[in-house]
Amino acid sequence: xxxxxxxxxxxxxxxxxxxxxxxxxxxxxxxxxxxxxxxxxxxxxxxxxxxxxxxxxxxxxxxxxxxxxxxxxxxxxxxxxxxxxxxxxxxxxxxxxxxxxxxxxxxxxxxxxxxxxxxxxxxxxxxxxxxxxxxxxxxxxxxxxxxxxxxxxxxxxxxxxxxxxxxxxxxxxxxxxxxxxxxxxxxxxxxxxxxxxxxxxxxxxxxxxxxxxxxxxxxxxxxxxxxxxxxxxxxxxxxxxxxxxxxxxxxxxxxxxxxxxxxxxxxxxx
Numbered sequence: 160x161x162x163x164x165x166x167x168x169x170x171x172x173x174x175x176x177x178x179x180x181x182x183x184x185x186x187x188x189x190x191x192x193x194x195x196x197x198x199x200x201x202x203x204x205x206x207x208x209x210x211x212x213x214x215x216x217x218x219x220x221x222x223x224x225x226x227x228x229x230x231x232x233x234x235x236x237x238x239x240x241x242x243x244x245x246x247x248x249x250x251x252x253x254x255x256x257x258x259x260x261x262x263x264x265x266x267x268x269x270x271x272x273x274x275x276x277x278x279x280x281x282x283x284x285x286x287x288x289x290x291x292x293x294x295x296x297x298x299x300x301x302x303x304x305x306x307x308x309x310x311x312x313x314x315x316x317x318x319x320x321x322x323x324x325x326x327x328x329x330x331x332x333x334x335x336x337x338x339x340x341x342x343x344x345x346x347x348x349x350x351x352x353x354x355x356x357x358x359x360x361x362x363x364x365x366x367x368x369x370x371x372x373x374x375x376x377x378x379x380x381x382x383x384x385x386x387x388x389x390x391x392x393x394x395x396x397x398x399x400x401x402x403x404x405x406x407x408x409x410x411x412x413x414x415x416x417x418x419x420x421x422x423x424x425x426x427x428x429x
Contacts, residue, residue, distance in 0.1 A: 179237055179238055180238065182237055183234045183237045183238050186230075186233065186234055186237060187230065187234050190230040190233070190234075191230070194223065194226045194227060194230060197222075197226065198219060198222060198223050198226070201218075201219060201222055202215070202219050205218060205219070220299075263300065265317035266299075266300040266301065266315045266316045266317040267299055267300060267316075268317070268320075269315070269316030269317040269318070269319060269320035269321065270297070270298065270299040270300060270301075270302075270316040270320075271299075272316075272320045273297060273302070273316055273319065273320050274297065278324060278326065279294055279324070279326050279328075280294065280297075281294050281295065281296065281297060282294060282328070283326055283327070283328035283329070284326075284327045284328050285304070285324055285325060285326050285327065285328075286324065286325040286327070287314065287319055287322065287323075287324035287325070288314050288318055288319060288322065290304060290306075290312045290314060291304075291306065292304030292305050292306040292307070292310075292312055293305050293306075295311075298316075299316075300315065300316060301313045301314060301315055301316060302314050302316055302319055327392065328392065330392065331391060331392055332365070332389050332390065332391060332392060333389070333390060333391075333392045333395045334387055334388070334389050334390075335364075335387070335388050335389075335390055335395060335398055335399050335402070336385070336386070336387050337385075337386040337387075337399075337402060337403070337406075338375065338383055338384065338385060338386070339354065339383070339384045339386060339406055339410075339417075340378065340381030340382060340383045340384070340417060340418055341381060341382050341384075341410070341415050341416060341417065341418070342380075342381060342382070342415075342416035342417075342418045343380075343381070343382060343418075345382070345414075345415050345416055346415070347374065347382060349413065349415065350384065350410070350415050351372050351384070353406075353409050353410065353413055353415065354372050354384065354386055354406065355370065355372060357402065357405050357406065357409060358370045358372075358386075358388055358402075361398065361401070361402070363390055363391070363394040363397070363398050364388045364389070364390055364398060365388070365389045365390060365391075367389075368389050370386070370387070370388045371385070371386065371387040371388075372384060372385075372386050373385055379420065380418045380419070380420055381417075381418040386402075
């Protein structure tokens with residue numbers, strides 16, 4: 160093949176594919192701008208509908224990926240690439256990648272399930288997979304928790320969506336349970352009255368349901384009371400800790416003994 164034939168071939172290719180290539184580039188540029196516009200409009204629509212904060216990034220990302228994939232396929236078709244074979248190759252590659260990344264795909268599916276059924280949301284305090292903390296972010300593959308001592312925990316969504324979980328933020332009220340003990344021989348009625356008074360003085364403890372106080376156990380060295388009170392979920396820990404301190408000081412001032420485990424040893428001579 161001489162230079163003249165090469166030139167003719169290049170000219171023929173330029174005439175045949177040039178307009179297609181230029182058209183494909185224009186479609187790619189205009190399509191990219193349209194996709195950005197549509198994505199912003201979709202995001203504004205989600206904001207107007209007060210869509211959950213944890214769901215918006217996922218929906219926005221999914222729409223953007225689908226639109227971009229459609230644009231790329233359209234551009235390749237305009238150039239003249241046979242899309243049937245291309246899609247078959249993509250399908251085979253997708254199958255191979257899917258088998259290699261089965262765990263990752265499980266986490267992806269778990270993230271989708273969490274975002275759809277919403278067993279928890281950003282800001283909830285949960286206990287799952289042996290970890291407890293406040294949900295900071297729900298990603299597609301992982302959920303990020305922040306513990307009370309400021310540790311960041313990343314939990315894969317696959318296991319999180321398929322195992323038991325406790326959500327402490329679902330209900331507005333929580334029940335606080337205590338066990339207080341007095342010594343044998345102390346006045347049981349007086350102890351119950353002191354506990355009742357302290358509960359009534361704490362405005363964070365709700366009156367309905369009423370505070371429950373009863374003798375729960377005659378222990379080895381103490382008479383134990385079961386005390387149950389309802390509070391707003393946000394007050395749970397403050398009420399739990401403050402009542403322990405109040406009981407300690409009040410029992411001492413009222414002449415009630417808080418016993419500790421002890422053993423009597425009798426020695427017999429002869």
